Amino acid sequence: MRKIVSFLLLLLLSASIAIAQTRNITGKVTETTGETIPFASVNIKGVKTSVVAEADGIFRIQAKAGDVLVITAVNFETKEVTVGSESSIDVQLTRTSNALTDVVVTTALGVQRQAKSLGYATAKVASRELTQAKVVNLQNGLTGKVSGLNIQTANNGVFADTRITLRGIRSLTGNNQPMLILDGVPLALSYISSINPNDIADVNILKSSSSTAIYGPDGVNGAIVITTKKGVKGKPQISFSNTTQFETVAFMPKLQERFGGGSSIDANGYGVYDPIENQGYGDAFDGSLRQIGRDAPDESKYEVTYVARPEEKRKFWNTGLTNQTDVSFATGDFYLSAQNVDIQGVVPKDENRRINVRMRAEKEYNKFKAAFNLSYTNGKYDITTQPGRDESVYWNLVNTPMQIPITRFKDWRNDYWSSPDGYFNDYYFNPYFILDIYRTRGRSDDLFGNLELNYRIAPWMNITYRLGLSVNNSTAKSTTEAYTFSQFAKESGKSSAQTGDVLAGVSDATAFTSRFTSEIFATFNKKFANFNFDLLVGQSFREISGKNTNISSANLGQSQLYNVIVRKGEPGVAESDSKAKLQRFFGRFAVGFNNWAFAEFTGSYDIDSRLSNPNKPVDYSDIGFFYPGASLSVLVNELIPALKSSNTLSYFKIRGAISKTGNVNLGTYSLENTYGLATFFPYGNLQGFASTGTLVQSSYNPEFVNNKEVGIELGFLKNRINFEANAYTQNNTDQIIQVSYSTTTGFPRSILNAASFDNKGLEFDLKLTPLIKFRDLSIDFKVNYTLQDSKVTELVDGVDELAVGNANFAIVGQPAFVFKLTDYIRDDQGRVIVDAVTGMPSRSAATSVFGRTTPKHIIGLNLNVNWKGFAFSAVADYRAGNQMYSGSLGSAMDFSGISERSGQNDRQAFVFPNSVYYDGSKYVENTDIYTKSYGYNFWSQDINTGVQSNYLSSASFWKLRELALSYTIPAKFLSGGLGRVVRGMTIGIMGRNLFTWLPDSNQWTDPEFSTSTSSNGQGVNDIYNTVPTRIFGANISVQF
């Protein structure tokens, strides 16, 4: 803080004051919402003097007191301001709301095009909408704002993993995430986390492969096109902002609060208390004093009152703290920004820090323009490793009976009862111990540079060359701290002491990836009579290479030095390299007629090295492929004279597109089966290899996505009401998919080239901008709805279903994907069949089909309220139509007996709900046959935990995704010198994921959670996820 103050003072001192008769007046033209209006004209009334404001709205003009400035800008109402004695005049213009026709969209290759001419769906999200809730990651700022865009927070914690899809999936098992284009340069999507949201000028979402045809396979899943802020000429503009956010547990899985530790039942069927148990199947809580754990060496005992302590499970998680500071400096054609983010997660001791510096400079010299962009991101993290289930934090917390005051056992190094020797749990470790001994510390360095050269050969001919390079170097060191149980613990019979000695271990991983891109293209633009012709031809080249190495040792003995140099035995070593090239030739020809009809044709020819069979000479017919596309847009309101002058309907566009795009969803070196080094080999000079179990083919065809879409865009009442509707189908053929096989084939996994599925959807966006406008108050409201459906149409010959992992299946005629899970044996009415004597259900070996794994309905609601300097925004979203499977967490909680489910029926015998029994001739409703097993013998056993459908629930939810309130302090309120230096100051508070509404069937966790962001086996969470959280915080930003 002290630094900031002195910085402010320095600025204050350097500010000069000069007053003259005719003097320099500077100012900024903004919208009433605060958003910059670029390129406004500023005239002095009655004089010919006229200037044009810069892209950031700043203008400079010579005027004297009493002059009247006339400020005009397209789509805004003209405003007059009389010059007084001030040196700075900020002007706010009111939008005339007829803007749609002139909206400019950044499309593929960074080419700016008028929205009206596009035959496919796009959406633009402005900087202000993105950052209203001060998100640390851009992807979080996009959630709920655009139809067709599904951003799923797969886990909380310091990395905030997200999975992004546009208009559903186009590949059954491969990549389904859109491409990322930053200032015209394609980048790996993962780079999105490295972008400072405050650097962003706007984001354009290109929803379909038609809109990204020029990019070919990279763009098959649509694209997120990000344009960063550029510098403005003249006076340097400095901005500073700081955001502090807190992350707290939003909700916990549903817990039973009646029974404590134990794992057996007595002769009367009641749970028996066991002080050393990890499971919670003891007797009912009675408030008495009970020993937990074994006696200490001095024969002392640790006792607690026998009551449920559900709050302890919640208190275990930390309040996460994120502190983010941004500084930027912009002037002329130069922009420099820096960002520092410190994140402390909800998992105790987890930390992540990110520093980013970015610079952009450009220079124009006559017909030649050069731009240069350089960005460096450094990330450092320190997290719990969780090498396996038994070493995962959540598992160990789950295996802590309800009476245990777990947060009391933090100090395991000094406190006997918290140490592994004295910890109550005979079978599992103290989660605080896990947090300390298994750590991973990593660092990631991203350097990204691109150079753009542009030469205007003729007014109608332009040539552009771009060179991009992104380099990532990451290292991660996982360490395991040694621990040896005391002789006393071992001899006491403590179970974990028998095998639980932990040896020091280390694993050191280094990964390097580089992505080199080069593209050159020429554009030609000519107008003949009423026709406007646009031609683009170009070629691009991309090379991605990577190298991973890992050295490890699981046995450093008792060493405190975590380096393989002190290992015992042999180290583990691994190395892998990869390299892939893609060469593309592409063209686009567009024709515009009379400013109301626009047609576009595209074609691409790709050559992909990943399709090349290493045992054959390269043949372009194997590795090269061509695909075309076309689109049409018609502005009906321009076409029909009656509509042209309509006051009601101000914009009416219909459009359609059809395109085919090739894609290679295949890793490098995927055309030959591989053999891995067998465990422990080599023994001296004796080598040994074994099949890796993945079956590949010697050739693959590229997948093709055949996209068809139509859309309509309407603007009413000078575009105060905008409506957009889209319908699309994507026919995805020749899918390259990895499937699970029977091990009897020799291969548990196979990568195949044969499946087709259709993916179709409807999207509706309604924008009321403004919904209400009354004096200074304006309220905007936007709602979007997405309907997504898919159907598997064809699978590899002779197979009508394929397992794609995580209980997700592709089945002909069904959506991609559906769950297939084990279930109870049921009669034809779906009632569970129980044994007529024992009352027990049984589990079916055959699995049954359950619902879809991804949402069918997505609704997003956005509300923005502006009043004077106040801005309020709220985003809510809804997802439904799908199921979620919480088998990992759910069965763990039933096994350990802390789940609400496991406390049912007082843990006594019960009539299995909705069950029938066979009376010798028919199934009869069961009302009086009680289960033979109950309590521990039912809920913790396979008859319950092995029935996967027990852990299936509706995945629908409503989330209050964002809530933000900010106040911009007008410059005039800033007294004296401060007002001259500080141009604006905004303070705000915000919250994210504040409330989540879930159906009762979901007893476990956030439906968005997933085991992985990249895999297509979605809708499945696991024990490695953290708890659902909410985030709230405050922000201040200052512009100088």
Next chain:
Amino acid sequence: MKLKNALYIALIIAAGSAGITGCKKSAFDINKNPNAPTDSSITYNLLLPSALQSTSSIVETNWTWLQNWLGYWARSGTYAPNVIEETYQITTNFATGVWDNLYSNTFNYDIMQQKANQAGAGFYEGIGRIMKAHNFQILVDVYNNVPYFEALKGNSNPTPQYDKGIDIYEDLFRQIDTAITLMDEFSHLDAATKAILNVDYSTNDLVFKGDPTLWIKFGNTLKLRMLVHLYNVADFDFASEVAKIEASGVGYLESGESVQINPGFSASKPNPFYRFYVRDETEVATANSVYSKANEFAIGYYQWDGDPRLGRFYTAGNQGQRGVAYGLPPIAENVAATLSAVSGPGLLPGSGNNDAYNSRAWIMTSVESYFLQAEAAERGIIAGDASALLTTAIQESFTWLGLTTTDADDYIAFNETYPDVDYYADGGGIPTIISQKWFALNAIAPFEVWSDYRRCDADGETHFVYGVVGGYDPGPPISVAPQNTASEIPVRLLYPQNEYNYNAANVAKEGTPNQFTSKIFWDIN
């Protein structure tokens, strides 16, 4: 001007293409795997050692559940009950590793066999055929009908049909025949040709170091194992199979000719049994070393007979040699440290348990060979003196475990008239052979002992050890788990859940197997 510009652009684009990629086809020839051997580069000699190691690991470590069922081992009082296993109410998720590991191991032999065949490496091809027969024989004995003729074919048959156990057995005899022919051809080559055609054969054959005769003997012994299993199958042509074995002229595995390997086991690369039931490669005690302890059933029998092998199969705990009843709920008196460990020095010889990591790992022992011969002779399948063969079998068991033939003779003499030891005792004969096989193959070949249990019916009772020994009769080693309602041991495993997931149509044709009533085809009694 316009034309000039167009030319200029064309030139730039052309130059760009050429300059960046070289625009040569060879620029895209970069898809050869630099990270791992592939189908085109892997050779048969690199596949054999790892496949053999994997087989020994399957034989030694995949049967904890069965060791428990057979009365050898039990869960210690340190662990919570495994209710499914201890009530025999197994599911399709139970012990699926047996299936997966055997198929994946067999697949590696299959690839090796094909590669060897292409290269004319008959020695390796022969080993491939014999080891595949070994694995499939176990699969049939555990699951009855399994995919065989259509199995291991990758994409040519992604959903293999199930074949009848008897058809698989029949074909395994033929596979071993071919292997024996190949081994015979190999044995007639001169040393140089052997080495040229069969790269590294003497080092990479971890079992017999390149000796084709011993492989033929192993092939014959495997055949004998199957013949003994088939005894009750009425229409099987035993005579012609036995004639083939005799024609080979080398007989069965003899003393000291066990199928076992030691590629160079060490503390950080331990013997699989040691790694699973004692300490892992980081020298940390494994969970199984605490979980699996001696069963009081077996301890009782060895003690009753004064059998010195007791101390070779088990290592005494802190209360001497002591076992626990299988299925007993955990109580403090039965914590792991008080019970005998299952990793006895006979199984892991060495100068103490800490050196046992470098013990040889077995696949099939010479001990079993003699027991098979004794039973086959007794039943008249082969010619021979059953009594003498049984005595040799017991002696071989003693010596294999690190005792002496004198010890064996003393043991036999000490238990005279006890039918579990004395072939000539009242109630002796086949029951003696089967009983002694149970004593001898503790922890070594549980799947074979399980087969004996299933196919040999002793007076209609489900005993392992036949004949009441001087009044000692603990009855069959049925689980004492309180929830257990079954009084018999399952006769098979259920097909794994993955078959229902990924090969659903074919496994469905096998109906709904029941672990108590759906018998293996040779289990006719």
